[in-house]
Each structure stands twice: as structure tokens, then as C-alpha cells.
Amino acid sequence: MDLDLSAEHQLLRSTIRDFMTKEVAPVVEEHEREHRFPVDVVKRLGEMGWLGIPIPEDEGGAGLDYVAYAIAVEEISRVWGSLGIIVAAHTSLGCGPLHLAGTKAQKDRYLVPMASGKVIGAYGLTEPGAGSDAGGTRTTARQDGDGGDWIIDGGKRFITNAGQAGTYVVTARTGTKDNGSAEISAFILPADTAGFRVARLEDKLGLHASATGELVFDGCRVPAENLLGERGQGFRMFLEILDGGRISIAAMALGLAQAAYDAAVPYAQTREQFGKPIGSFQGVAFMIADMATEIEAARALVWKAAWLKDQGRDFSQTAAQAKLFASEVSSRVTNAAIQVHGGYGYVTEYPVERFMRDAKLTEIGEGTSQVQRLVIARRILGLRIG
Ligand SMILES: Cc1cc2nc3c(=O)[nH]c(=O)nc-3n(C[C@H](O)[C@H](O)[C@H](O)COP(=O)(O)OP(=O)(O)OC[C@H]3O[C@@H](n4cnc5c(N)ncnc54)[C@H](O)[C@@H]3O)c2cc1C
Numbered sequence: 001m002d003l004d005l006s007a008e009h010q011l012l013r014s015t016i017r018d019f020m021t022k023e024v025a026p027v028v029e030e031h032e033r034e035h036r037f038p039v040d041v042v043k044r045l046g047e048m049g050w051l052g053i054p055i056p057e058d059e060g061g062a063g064l065d066y067v068a069y070a071i072a073v074e075e076i077s078r079v080w081g082s083l084g085i086i087v088a089a090h091t092s093l094g095c096g097p098l099h100l101a102g103t104k105a106q107k108d109r110y111l112v113p114m115a116s117g118k119v120i121g122a123y124g125l126t127e128p129g130a131g132s133d134a135g136g137t138r139t140t141a142r143q144d145g146d147g148g149d150w151i152i153d154g155g156k157r158f159i160t161n162a163g164q165a166g167t168y169v170v171t172a173r174t175g176t177k178d179n180g181s182a183e184i185s186a187f188i189l190p191a192d193t194a195g196f197r198v199a200r201l202e203d204k205l206g207l208h209a210s211a212t213g214e215l216v217f218d219g220c221r222v223p224a225e226n227l228l229g230e231r232g233q234g235f236r237m238f239l240e241i242l243d244g245g246r247i248s249i250a251a252m253a254l255g256l257a258q259a260a261y262d263a264a265v266p267y268a269q270t271r272e273q274f275g276k277p278i279g280s281f282q283g284v285a286f287m288i289a290d291m292a293t294e295i296e297a298a299r300a301l302v303w304k305a306a307w308l309k310d311q312g313r314d315f316s317q318t319a320a321q322a323k324l325f326a327s328e329v330s331s332r333v334t335n336a337a338i339q340v341h342g343g344y345g346y347v348t349e350y351p352v353e354r355f356m357r358d359a360k361l362t363e364i365g366e367g368t369s370q371v372q373r374l375v376i377a378r379r380i381l382g383l384r385i386g
Contacts, residue, residue, distance in 0.1 A: 046117015
């Protein structure tokens with residue numbers, strides 16, 4: 001058993017850490033304050049080859065493994081949660097379905113520009129009435145004659161990279177199965193498709209520099225060749241995509257927790273009250289000890305899930321466990337970091353309040369903590385748990 005990262009993984013980690021610290025950290029606060037999407041930084045990430053890390057080279061990506069991708073998302077999120085979710089949504093949710101189910105022609109046309117960082121991707125699954133119950137999709141797609149265009153009507157909500165993406169993958173109901181459940185298919189939707197628009201962007205608790213928006217499809221027509229995968233395979237595809245996506249949200253949670261811890265430790269060592277560093281009070285010291293322990297445990301789970309995926313082994317349960325645990329650790333650790341900072345943690349002069357606001361999303365996106373518990377319990381018990 002070898003728990004050390006490979007030399008390549010270590011190099012990737014130090015390269016991204018260096019880049020994030022030197023080039024990105026100085027512009028974080030202004031973008032967050034102005035709720036401004038970091039167009040230039042995302043472009044730079046693309047140039048560095050970090051917008052398609054786990055996608056094969058012949059599909060435009062870097063051809064690295066999922067452990068590398070988890071490391072990258074952690075390091076990016078450690079400096080900037082908004083950038084972490086932009087990259088995770090683009091890579092796992094935007095590029096992922098095209099890599100999984102795209103034809104050669106679809107990959108050449110859509111995936112290569114995305115994975116090489118020239119076009120941003122997004123994934124539209126969630127709807128106003130279909131969140132945790134993503135199968136409750138109301139958006140429809142009907143085919144205009146045999147082999148004709150698909151006409152999409154409906155809408156999506158909470159879509160990361162909305163308004164910034166050049167290519168969207170969206171799910172829609174294409175019929176009803178014999179058992180009465182919805183037949184769901186996936187479609188590739190270029191941003192300039194007539195009948196498609198981003199209606200509005202959300203004003204959020206955190207992740208202010210990321211874009212989260214509402215998509216509207218109004219007689220939106222895409223050619224037959226934009227069906228992604230087989231008709232009716234959309235539901236199965238998104239379950240598979242979400243398994244991988246959960247590893248990236250777990251890595252994002254981890255990065256935010258690490259950032260909060262990195263801020264709390266020196267603060268506890270240097271802030272003095274009652275004539276001593278506050279870290280010498282057991283009440284504060286034990287918070288630091290718990291933070292360090294939980295972060296280490298979360299990282300072990302995240303890397304294990306990524307490693308299982310890289311081995312081609314079943315990683316679904318471990319990915320759900322990693323996402324569940326890392327996101328809840330992230331909320332606890334970022335909250336504790338504010339506590340360590342006292343009043344200074346509550347004000348925007350210090351970054352720890354941002355880490356806490358950003359971390360909360362990781363308990364919600366790509367399946368809430370309750371949904372992760374359902375996934376895990378169903379796997380263990382083999383029962384239908386509602
Ligand atoms: C910033 C942000 C970015 C996002 N990005 C994307 C994106 O790029 N693409 C995309 O498709 N979606 C995206 N989402 C949507 C996200 O995946 C959903 O918000 C999430 O799946 C929860 O759905 P919901 O908000 O409708 O909540 P609901 O499903 O209504 O859940 C409400 C509450 O009920 C609980 N609940 C629901 N069902 C059960 C159950 N069976 N058992 C126990 N508890 C249950 C939930 O855990 C939660 O606590 C994003 C959301 C946010 C906030």
C-alpha cells in the first residue's frame with residue numbers, strides 16, 4: 001500500500017498551488033465583491049491545460065487521471081471557491097457527458113474545444129420542480145418527423161456557468177416508458193441556438209464570482225445529431241455523470257476546508273488574549289485538532305473515490321461517501337475557523353466568512369447530503385429507501 005502521491009501528482013499540485021497563489025489570489029476579492037465572472041482567469045486555466053484534466057488527449061484534454069483532477073479542484077478551491085465550481089461544472093458536468101456518450105463527430109465538434117479550454121461547458125439537469133427528484137423533468141423534446149430536428153420546450157434552474165458557457169448539455173423528456181416513468185434523453189445545445197436564452201442569474205449566499213442561472217427553452221430547435229447517447233439513456237447517463245461529479249464537489253469542499261484551516265492556525269498562534277496566544281487555550285486548540293483530523297479523513301475518502309474510478313472499479317458508493325463527508329466537514333471546519341477568529345471572522349476583512357458561505361453549497365449541489373445518505377444506504381441495505 002502506497003499512500004504517497006506520485007511524482008506527477010505532486011508536481012501538478014505544486015504547479016497549481018503556485019499559480020493560484022501568485023496569479024489568481026490577488027484578484028479574488030474584487031471579483032467576489034463585484035459578483036464578476038473571472039473570464040480572464042478561466043481563459044488562463046484553459047491555456048494551462050486545466051479545463052480538461054481527466055479527458056483523454058485525443059478529445060482535447062490533458063489525459064490525466066481522476067486523482068489529478070481531484071487534486072486540481074482542491075487546489076483551485078483552496079484559493080477561490082467560485083473558480084472551483086466553475087471548473088468542476090465545466091469538466092465533470094460539461095465535458096463528462098460528451099466524453100461518456102459522444103460520437104466521434106460530437107467529440108470533435110464540441111468536446112475538443114471544451115476540454116482544451118476554448119469553450120466553457122455547462123450541464124442543465126435541475127428544474128424548478130425537479131431537484132433531488134431529477135427524474136421529474138418537465139422539459140420536453142419532441143422530434144419533428146422521423147430523423148428531424150428536436151424541439152425543446154421548458155426550462156432549467158440553478159445551472160452553473162449559465163450565460164458563460166458556449167455549449168450546454170441538457171436533459172429533456174422524450175416520451176413515456178412502458179412502466180409509466182419518464183423517458184429522458186440528453187441533448188447538446190450550443191449557446192446561440194434560436195429559442196434558447198438565459199433568463200436570469202441567481203443572487204447567492206456565496207460563490208459570488210460564479211454564474212448560476214435559469215435556462216429557458218422556447219421552441220428551441222437542435223438537429224437530430226445533437227441527441228447525446230441513445231434516446232432514453234439520459235437518466236442513466238446523468239446518474240453516472242453525477243457519480244464522477246461528486247468527487248469534484250468533494251474536492252472543492254476539501255479545498256475550502258483546507259483554506260479555512262490554513263487561516264485559523266496562524267491566527268490561533270498569534271492572536272493574544274489574557275496575555276497568551278489564543279491557541280494555548282484548550283478550547284481553541286481542540287478546535288484546531290478536530291479541523292486537522294477531519295480534513296485528513298475527508299482527503300483520504302476523496303482520493304480513494306478518485307483512485308477507485310481510475311482503477312475502473314465501482315466507485316459510486318465511495319464517491320457519495322466522499323461528497324457527504326467532505327462537504328459536512330467543510331461546513332464544520334469553515335464555521336470553526338470563524339469561531340477561532342472571533343469577531344474578525346465575521347467581517348469581510350478576513351476571508352474565512354467567504355469560505356463558510358462557499359462551503360455550504362457543497363452540501364447541496366450534485367445531490368444534497370440527504371440524497372447522498374439515500375445512495376449509500378440503498379447500496380448497503382439493498383432496500384428502496386424513500
Ligand atoms: C450554486 C448552485 C449551483 C448548481 N449548479 C447546478 C448545475 O450546474 N446543474 C444542475 O443541473 N443543477 C445545479 N444545481 C442544482 C442542485 O443540484 C440542486 O439544487 C440540488 O440537487 C437540490 O435540489 P433542490 O434545490 O430542488 O432541492 P430539493 O430537492 O427540493 O430539496 C429540498 C430539501 O429536501 C430534501 N430532500 C429531497 N428529497 C429527499 C428525500 N427523498 N429524502 C430526504 N430528503 C430529501 C433535500 O435534501 C433538501 O434538504 C446547483 C445549485 C446551486 C445552489
